[in-house]
Amino acid sequence: MITNKQLADLIFPEITETIDDLEKRYPERNLPEGAEVTRFAPSPTGFLHTGSLFTSLVCHKVASQSKGVFYVRLEDTDTKREIAGSGEELLKQMHIFGIDPDEGYLGDHEEGKYGPYIQSKRADIYKTVIKQLLVDGKAYPCFCTSEDLEELRKEQESKKLNPGYYGEFAKCRNLTNEEKYERIKNGDKFVIRFRSSGNHENKITVTDLIKGTFDIAQNDQDIVIYKSDGLPTYHFAHACDDHFMRTTTVIRGEEWVASLPIHVELFEALGWKAPNYAHLPVIMKVDEETGNKRKLSKRKDKEAAVSFFIEDGYLPKSLIMYLMTIANSNFEEWILANKFEGMENFEFSFKKMNNEGALFDMGKLNFFARELLAKLNKDEISALAYEYAKLYNPELKAAIEYNPAYFTAIMNIDREKANPRKDYEKFGHILDFIGFFYEERYQNIIKEPLPFNEKFSKEALIEALSAIKEKLHVNQDEQIWFNELKEIGVSLGYAANNKDYKANPEAYKGNIGDLAEILRITLTGRKNAPNLCAVMYVLGLEETHRRIDEVISSLK
RNA sequence: GGUCCUAUGGAGAAGUGGCUUAACUCAUCGCCCUCUCAAGGCGACAUUCACGGGUUCGAAUCCCGUUGGGAUCACCA
Numbered sequence: 001m002i003t004n005k006q007l008a009d010l011i012f013p014e015i016t017e018t019i020d021d022l023e024k025r026y027p028e029r030n031l032p033e034g035a036e037v038t039r040f041a042p043s044p045t046g047f048l049h050t051g052s053l054f055t056s057l058v059c060h061k062v063a064s065q066s067k068g069v070f071y072v073r074l075e076d077t078d079t080k081r082e083i084a085g086s087g088e089e090l091l092k093q094m095h096i097f098g099i100d101p102d103e104g105y106l107g108d109h110e111e112g113k114y115g116p117y118i119q120s121k122r123a124d125i126y127k128t129v130i131k132q133l134l135v136d137g138k139a140y141p142c143f144c145t146s147e148d149l150e151e152l153r154k155e156q157e158s159k160k161l162n163p164g165y166y167g168e169f170a171k172c173r174n175l176t177n178e179e180k181y182e183r184i185k186n187g188d189k190f191v192i193r194f195r196s197s198g199n200h201e202n203k204i205t206v207t208d209l210i211k212g213t214f215d216i217a218q219n220d221q222d223i224v225i226y227k228s229d230g231l232p233t234y235h236f237a238h239a240c241d242d243h244f245m246r247t248t249t250v251i252r253g254e255e256w257v258a259s260l261p262i263h264v265e266l267f268e269a270l271g272w273k274a275p276n277y278a279h280l281p282v283i284m285k286v287d288e289e290t291g292n293k294r295k296l297s298k299r300k301d302k303e304a305a306v307s308f309f310i311e312d313g314y315l316p317k318s319l320i321m322y323l324m325t326i327a328n329s330n331f332e333e334w335i336l337a338n339k340f341e342g343m344e345n346f347e348f349s350f351k352k353m354n355n356e357g358a359l360f361d362m363g364k365l366n367f368f369a370r371e372l373l374a375k376l377n378k379d380e381i382s383a384l385a386y387e388y389a390k391l392y393n394p395e396l397k398a399a400i401e402y403n404p405a406y407f408t409a410i411m412n413i414d415r416e417k418a419n420p421r422k423d424y425e426k427f428g429h430i431l432d433f434i435g436f437f438y439e440e441r442y443q444n445i446i447k448e449p450l451p452f453n454e455k456f457s458k459e460a461l462i463e464a465l466s467a468i469k470e471k472l473h474v475n476q477d478e479q480i481w482f483n484e485l486k487e488i489g490v491s492l493g494y495a496a497n498n499k500d501y502k503a504n505p506e507a508y509k510g511n512i513g514d515l516a517e518i519l520r521i522t523l524t525g526r527k528n529a530p531n532l533c534a535v536m537y538v539l540g541l542e543e544t545h546r547r548i549d550e551v552i553s554s555l556k
Numbered sequence: 557g558g559u560c561c562u563a564u565g566g567a568g569a570a571g572u573g574g575c576u577u578a579a580c581u582c583a584u585c586g587c588c589c590u591c592u593c594a595a596g597g598c599g600a601c602a603u604u605c606a607c608g609g610g611u612u613c614g615a616a617u618c619c620c621g622u623u624g625g626g627a628u629c630a631c632c633a
Binding site (some may be wrong): 041042043045075077078080081113121141146160162164170191193202215216217219221223224225226227229233234235237238251252253255256257258259260279281282284292293294295325326330332333336354355356357358359361363366367368374407414417418420421422423444482485486493496511512513514515516517519520521524526527528529530531532533 | 557558559560561562563565567568569570579580581582583590592593594595596625626627628629630631632633
């Protein structure tokens with residue numbers, strides 16, 4: 001007669017520690033009342049997803065505002081999907097967004113007393129727990145092949161039964177210990193399943209910090225907890241790790257709600273207190289083909305990868321602020337009232353989180369991005385633009401390096417004042433706005449027909465530009481500069497202001513606005529450009545004259 | 557299909573039975589200001605809360621049903 005113990009020893013001969021030993025090695029944390037221990041547990045299967053950044057943001061916030069601990073655990077038990085180096089990349093990207101763990105897997109090393117924080121290094125911990133489950137008869141080896149399972153599924157489908165490995169369908173449940181022992185000795189491949197005592201007809205009541213309290217069917221599936229490759233499945237690793245790492249609140253994506261009954265049963269069977277749960281809504285997007293909402297997809301949506309925002313030159317904080325508006329409905333009013341500052345003082349609450357997934361709103365992100373960029377002074381924005389350019393934008397890098405002071409002067413147009421301009425939302429598009437300041441871009445611009453108002457003849461344009469070249473000076477004082485322009489306009493027959501012009505349009509060639517537009521188009525190639533007086537000041541008189549000459553000769 | 561969640565304007569949302577002829581923010585549009593573009597100021601934008609019933613003196617708010625949307629049903633996490 002083979003006992004459970006003998007079977008367990010056969011499967012895990014190398015495991016000599018007990019669960020009690022683990023409890024001692026990972027004692028309850030000594031933290032102040034109310035401190036939350038949260039964790040972000042990504043799989044190293046690719047770069048950071050915007051939804052993951054959202055999750056990690058909430059984890060970080062909940063821990064930090066309660067003076068608790070936020071740690072990262074690498075869930076690398078799916079060896080097939082693993083991408084080398086992506087774990088480290090994940091942490092680097094989190095860091096860019098200001099989300100740094102207090103403990104755990106930190107990319108290049110681990111920190112903390114509750115490690116290892118990489119699941120593949122925790123195999124012995126899982127085995128220790130599973131060995132006990134085996135001894136207790138709460139788990140058993142299963143020899144079914146994927147073909148067996150496939151057949152079972154088909155059978156259940158044809159009978160319109162719930163699919164899965166449970167109850168009478170759990171064939172290996174009833175194998176005798178002798179049979180199991182023999183087959184394992186034989187070297188037969190096996191997994192270990194949890195022996196569920198649940199009944200699908202019965203409901204359990206669960207509480208989620210966001211969704212509230214609701215009923216859900218008990219788990220009755222004998223889920224796999226130990227794969228044939230020797231690593232645990234997510235469900236089991238979650239129970240073990242969050243118990244021994246002493247997590248107080250598990251914050252994860254909504255896709256886990258459905259497996260909550262499994263986790264509840266696992267914690268119960270192990271005799272452990274389950275953590276609190278908060279299941280975050282998924283960030284969505286309307287699918288262009290179907291017109292339906294769907295989860296942001298890394299393959300289809302550029303905004304699903306956090307790297308997109310970095311490479312496009314968004315200020316990381318703007319994405320974080322946007323994500324916070326999704327996280328808490330009262331955040332937006334709060335941050336507006338605080339003039340976009342001190343966001344770490346905002347008090348996050350699960351109650352203020354909507355439990356339906358929001359559509360990712362690029363327009364709103366851009367709003368935050370513009371506001372944040374407008375708040376920077378000329379040196380800050382120039383330095384940040386340069387940092388960005390060095391990494392992702394060679395053309396911008398060349399432009400800045402060509403003359404850093406010139407670039408800063410450009411950045412300073414309409415900036416350090418009460419109501420600064422808000423044209424820029426990201427560094428990636430900055431040259432689209434100010435490229436005309438640079439010779440190469442300017443030459444490309446004036447190759448195209450310039451958008452002069454058709455009511456002016458070539459002769460009128462040349463007359464106006466010649467007069468401006470002759471009489472208009474560069475001046476930092478906008479009032480003086482504009483008065484000069486007005487005088488020139490009046491002497492040429494333009495109305496000095498819009499009211500005069502509107503009252504009697506026949507009496508004038510145009511109004512002063514028209515004259516300004518002629519100059520603006522000449523210098524920038526566009527009808528809309530930053531403050532003209534400032535543009536001229538930054539360009540300098542010599543360059544202004546050169547551009548006027550160039551346009552005049554092209555008109556001829 | 558089973559199970560769970562969910563439904564307020566273009567988007568995010570406030571709202572927890574009378575204070576709502578539904579806050580606030582983004583977007584959009586209009587006007588003012590103005591050398592342009594912005595910024596700023598002012599204003600418009602859901603007679604109605606998916607639909608249908610019910611409870612109530614009274615419902616966006618409570619109940620039931622219908623419909624729509626989302627999540628999930630692996631030796632993936």
